[in-house]
Structures are given as structure tokens and as C-alpha cells.
Amino acid sequence: MKSLSEKGVRRILMAVAFSAISALLLITLFIINEGVPFIFKYGVGNFLFSSDWHPQQMKFGIFPMITASLWVTFGAMLLGAPLGVAVALFLSEYVPRPIMRIIKPTIELLAAIPSVVYGFIGVIVLAPLIRNYLGGPGLSLLSGSIILGIMILPTVISISIDSILAVPQSYREGSLALGATTWQTINMVTVKASKSGIIASIILGLGRAIGETMAVIMVAGNSVNMPHSALDSVRTLTANIALEMSYATGLHRQALFATGVVLFVGIIILNSIASIALRKRMVKG
Amino acid sequence: MTTEKNKIEISGLDLYYGKFHALQSVSMPVQKNLITALIGPSGCGKSTLLRCLNRMNDLISGVKVTGKVLLDQSDIYSPTFEVTELRKRVGMVFQRPNPFPLSIYDNVVYGLKVAGMNNRKKMEEIAEKSLMGAWLWDNVKDKLHHSALELPLDQQQRLCVARLLAIEPEVILMDEPCSALDPIATMKIEELMLELKKNYTIVIVTHNMQQAARVSDFTGYMLLGKMIEFNVTKDIFTRPKEKLTEEYISGKYG
Ligand SMILES: Nc1ncnc2c1ncn2[C@@H]1O[C@H](COP(=O)(O)OP(=O)(O)OP(=O)(O)O)[C@@H](O)[C@H]1O
Numbered sequence: 001m002k003s004l005s006e007k008g009v010r011r012i013l014m015a016v017a018f019s020a021i022s023a024l025l026l027i028t029l030f031i032i033n034e035g036v037p038f039i040f041k042y043g044v045g046n047f048l049f050s051s052d053w054h055p056q057q058m059k060f061g062i063f064p065m066i067t068a069s070l071w072v073t074f075g076a077m078l079l080g081a082p083l084g085v086a087v088a089l090f091l092s093e094y095v096p097r098p099i100m101r102i103i104k105p106t107i108e109l110l111a112a113i114p115s116v117v118y119g120f121i122g123v124i125v126l127a128p129l130i131r132n133y134l135g136g137p138g139l140s141l142l143s144g145s146i147i148l149g150i151m152i153l154p155t156v157i158s159i160s161i162d163s164i165l166a167v168p169q170s171y172r173e174g175s176l177a178l179g180a181t182t183w184q185t186i187n188m189v190t191v192k193a194s195k196s197g198i199i200a201s202i203i204l205g206l207g208r209a210i211g212e213t214m215a216v217i218m219v220a221g222n223s224v225n226m227p228h229s230a231l232d233s234v235r236t237l238t239a240n241i242a243l244e245m246s247y248a249t250g251l252h253r254q255a256l257f258a259t260g261v262v263l264f265v266g267i268i269i270l271n272s273i274a275s276i277a278l279r280k281r282m283v284k285g
Numbered sequence: 286m287t288t289e290k291n292k293i294e295i296s297g298l299d300l301y302y303g304k305f306h307a308l309q310s311v312s313m314p315v316q317k318n319l320i321t322a323l324i325g326p327s328g329c330g331k332s333t334l335l336r337c338l339n340r341m342n343d344l345i346s347g348v349k350v351t352g353k354v355l356l357d358q359s360d361i362y363s364p365t366f367e368v369t370e371l372r373k374r375v376g377m378v379f380q381r382p383n384p385f386p387l388s389i390y391d392n393v394v395y396g397l398k399v400a401g402m403n404n405r406k407k408m409e410e411i412a413e414k415s416l417m418g419a420w421l422w423d424n425v426k427d428k429l430h431h432s433a434l435e436l437p438l439d440q441q442q443r444l445c446v447a448r449l450l451a452i453e454p455e456v457i458l459m460d461e462p463c464s465a466l467d468p469i470a471t472m473k474i475e476e477l478m479l480e481l482k483k484n485y486t487i488v489i490v491t492h493n494m495q496q497a498a499r500v501s502d503f504t505g506y507m508l509l510g511k512m513i514e515f516n517v518t519k520d521i522f523t524r525p526k527e528k529l530t531e532e533y534i535s536g537k538y539g
């Protein structure tokens with residue numbers, strides 16, 4: 001009787017897992033099938049490195065969007081990664097543990113806020129600030145970077161804290177007992193011992209930043225031009241797909257799928273670079 | 286017990302973990318260039334007392350200390366005494382070897398870097414000298430840049446001694462330094478202690494009465510947070526003054 005239900009449960013779980021995985025595979029195949037032929041028809045170089053995106057005139061160059069995606073993500077990481085790691089170090093090493101245990105779930109809750117809300121705050125608060133004090137349209141590469149940088153904070157902070165807390169207390173004691181200050185201990189031992197987790201948190205943040213769509217559409221301005229400064233309005237790859245997919249047909253539609261393929265490949269490349277860097281450091285440390 | 290030679294003098298020391306009175310009016314001298322052992326049943330406060338000497342108890346929240354601990358006649362609990370300075374002068378070897386997850390070399394020069402040294406050549410010299418001092422040089426000289434965590438436990442423990450020697454402390458505190466080691470490794474550490482006492486003052490906590498008898502010059506017997514008897518080691522083990530001490534060393538306690 002028991003073994004029967006045991007087997008039944010296993011079958012059900014297997015079926016669920018199998019259908020989930022095949023759904024993911026199918027989606028991937030579908031995107032590739034729709035997008036890849038277009039890339040070759042239109043020409044890889046033309047598609048990736050031309051700056052003309054005029055679907056009505058059958059011009060599909062996504063270079064400005066690639067540039068925008070890279071810069072927005074880079075800016076977000078520049079802001080979010082150091083800030084997140086610093087907050088994690090502060091909360092886990094300087095703040096008394098009971099207080100930290102209240103603050104950490106609160107920060108994690110921020111990850112559950114829908115991205116529209118972040119975008120809304122960006123439009124209402126951030127964009128006017130940038131427009132009034134720095135110039136430009138306000139809705140810009142800079143505001144996109146800042147909003148994304150803030151959005152990845154919960155991920156970076158929470159996973160970093162977990163890996164910092166996993167550092168054995170005996171390392172800290174050994175360091176302090178040699179006359180090190182708290183900061184020296186953090187800098188010379190704790191960070192090194194939790195490096196892999198900290199880097200993992202940054203990679204996850206990177207994934208979130210590059211794939212985020214809603215908030216970026218709301219705050220980055222969406223004009224299809226090569227950005228010349230951080231104050232220019234930009235459109236990212238994700239935004240491009242989301243904005244035009246609803247009415248695109250024919251070649252235009254295929255071009256958007258191809259944009260998805262580029263995004264897909266880009267994320268894979270960025271993730272592999274990050275995880276290779278991670279593995280190298282782990283071997284060295 | 287001439288006070289001249291007392292490296293450390295503990296007097297009327299009380300310690301509370303919150304409400305729990307873990308050390309009760311403990312007094313004890315630690316003489317220069319000798320080995321002082323603390324023995325007693327589990328939970329009697331040996332580690333607690335030892336950790337008072339380099340103020341490691343400061344790290345535990347809710348600890349309150351009153352009384353005096355004098356290091357070369359100055360009170361280490363006075364607000365003007367810099368705790369990082371104290372820990373450079375009074376070093377500690379822990380019960381479980383705790384080398385950092387760094388290379389062997391980086392472990393040894395850790396204390397030097399902490400103290401602000403950045404002269405590579407000098408650090409290499411000191412590292413070699415310290416590893417020799419801890420009798421580890423021959424084991425590790427060809428793999429200084431390997432991870433310290435690859436070493437066997439007893440070598441890890443001697444690495445922890447070496448990284449202390451590098452900063453030339455005046456006092457070395459050892460909290461059951463052999464409890465994670467096998468008998469042969471234990472003997473080696475004991476011999477090392479006898480060698481080290483020429484230049485350092487050592488305080489050791491041990492569960493092992495034979496060990497206290499073998500290596501120490503003075504022994505303090507503790508029970509339930511009190512110092513029951515403190516005397517020359519030979520006297521403690523051959524003619525204890527207190528009945529409680531006698532019961533313990535004759536094996537009536539765990
Ligand atoms: N951080 C702490 N918080 C509260 N009580 C503690 C703490 N550390 C130790 N104690 C208590 O203080 C008493 C003395 O502990 P201590 O570790 O000094 O004993 P010990 O003699 O070293 O024992 P052992 O031989 O088992 O190492 C014990 O009753 C212990 O439960």
C-alpha cells in the first residue's frame with residue numbers, strides 16, 4: 001500500500017517535472033525557430049551592428065538597443081553591486097544579530113514589489129530630479145540604471161548576507177585575536193571566505209537587471225537612438241520587444257524574435273563570463 | 286611568588302554572562318617565562334578565564350567583567366587600554382585549529398599585515414623564522430602558497446602557533462590546544478611549548494591532567510567559577526592543600 005502510493009507520487013512528480021522542462025525547451029525552440037532564420041536572411045552584421053531601426057522601411061538594425069542594454073545593465077551593476085555588498089557587510093558584521101534578523105526579511109520583501117511600482121517611482125520622483133538638476137529629458141539611460149540598481153539590491157544583499165553568515169565564527173575570532181580591527185577582519189578574512197557567495201549574488205543581480213522590462217520601459221525613455229550620454233533617452237532590447245510585439249507582423253515580428261535570440265545569447269555569455277570569473281577566483285582563493 | 290616577575294596579575298575578577306555568574310572573585314598570578322596551567326571539570330570557567338586575558342569575551346554580548354587584570358602592571362580593562370594592542374601582546378591558540386582559508390604564507394604574515402607592515406622581504410624572513418619556531422618549516426617550505434586548509438590538523442595547529450610567533454606576542458594563551466590532536470601530535474605540541482617558554486609566557490587550559498603535570502610550572506584548579514587552589518604544579522599534584530583538589534586529581538570528578 002505504502003510503496004504503491006510512493007510510486008504514484010514519484011510518477012506524478014516526474015510527469016510535472018518533465019512537462020515543465022519540455023515547456024521551457026519548446027519556448028526556447030520556438031524563439032530560435034522564429035528568430036534565427038531572420039538573422040541570416042537579413043545578415044548578422046546588418047542586424048547587430050547597424051543603427052537603423054525603421055520597421056516600416058524594413059530596416060532592422062538593433063545596435064542602439066544592444067548598446068543601451070549593455071550600458072543600462074553596466075550602470076545598474078556599478079550602483080547596485082558595491083552598494084548591496086556594503087549593506088550586506090554592514091548588516092552582518094556591525095549590526096547586532098537580533099536586529100539584523102528583523103531587517104533582512106524586510107529587505108527581502110522589497111524584492112516582491114512589482115516592477116511597475118519601481119518604474120512608477122522612477123517616473124514620478126527620479127526622472128524629474130534628473131531633468132531639473134542634470135538636464136536632458138529625465139527619462140534616460142541614467143534613470144534606468146539607477147532604478148535597476150535599486151531593484152537588484154534585495155537580491156544582492158540577501159544572498160551576500162547568507163554567504164557572509166556562513167563564514168565560521170572561528171575565522172573572525174582568529175583574526176581579532178591577532179589584533180585585527182573589525183574592518184581588517186572583514187576585509188582580509190570574511191570577504192575572502194564568502195567571496196563565492198558574494199559573486200553569485202552579483203551574477204543573480206546581473207541576470208535580473210538585464211532581463212527587467214517593465215521598469216525600464218517606464219523610465220528609460222525608449223527612443224531608438226544611439227545614446228551619447230547617460231542623460232539620453234534609450235531603448236533596451238527587452239523594451240523593444242515588449243513595445244512592438246503587440247502590433248508587429250511579418251518580417252518585423254521575426255526581427256523582434258531575433259532580438260529575443262540576441263538577448264538570450266547575451267545573457268548566456270554574460271552569465272558564463274561571470275561564472276568563469278567566479279570559478280577562477282575560487283581556485284585561487 | 287614574587288610580584289616582580291608576574292607578567293599578569295588577576296585579582297578579584299568576576300564575570301557574568303547575563304545573569305550567570307561564571308567567574309567568582311578569581312585571583313591568580315601568571316609568571317614570566319613559565320607555563321601556567323588551568324585545570325578543572327567541564328564548564329568550570331577555564332576558557333572564560335583565559336578569554337579574559339585577551340578580552341575575547343568582549344565579543345559576546347551581555348558579558349560583564351569586574352575586577353582587575355594587570356599586564357605588566359597596567360589594567361587591561363581600563364578604558365584607555367587599546368584592545369587591539371592588547372591582543373598583539375597577548376596572543377591565543379584556539380581549541381580547534383582555525384587557520385584562515387588563505388595560503389600558508391598569508392596565514393603567517395596575517396598579523397604583520399594587520400599591524401601595517403608591507404615590506405615583502407622582511408615579511409618573508411619573519412614567516413620563515415616563525416614557521417621554524419613552530420617546527421613547521423620543513424613540512425611546508427615547498428608549498429608556502431598552498432591553502433592552509435590542506436594541512437593535516439596538527440600542522441594546522443602549529444601554523445596557528447606560527448602566525449602568533451610572527452607578531453612576537455609576550456604571552457601565549459592556549460585553550461586545550463591538543464584536544465583535536467592524536468597522542469603523537471600532542472607530544473610534539475607539548476615539546477614545542479617547553480621550547481617556547483624560553484621566550485614567551487604561556488597560559489594553557491587543559492582537560493588532561495597528565496599534560497598539566499608534564500608541561501606546566503604552576504597550576505590553578507578551578508571549580509564552578511572559583512579558583513580553588515593555585516600553586517606550584519608539583520605541589521598541586523603531590524600534596525594538594527584543598528580537599529576538593531585532591532578529589533579531582535585522584536579522579537573522583539569527570
Ligand atoms: N557565551 C556564553 N554565554 C552564556 N554562558 C556561557 C557562555 N560561554 C560559557 N558559558 C557558561 O560559562 C560556564 C563556563 O564556561 P567555560 O567555557 O569557561 O568552561 P570550561 O571550563 O572552559 O569548560 P570546558 O572544559 O568544557 O571547555 C559554563 O557553565 C558555560 O555554560
Ligand SMILES: [Mg+2]
Binds near residue numbers: 331332333
Ligand atoms: Mg573550555
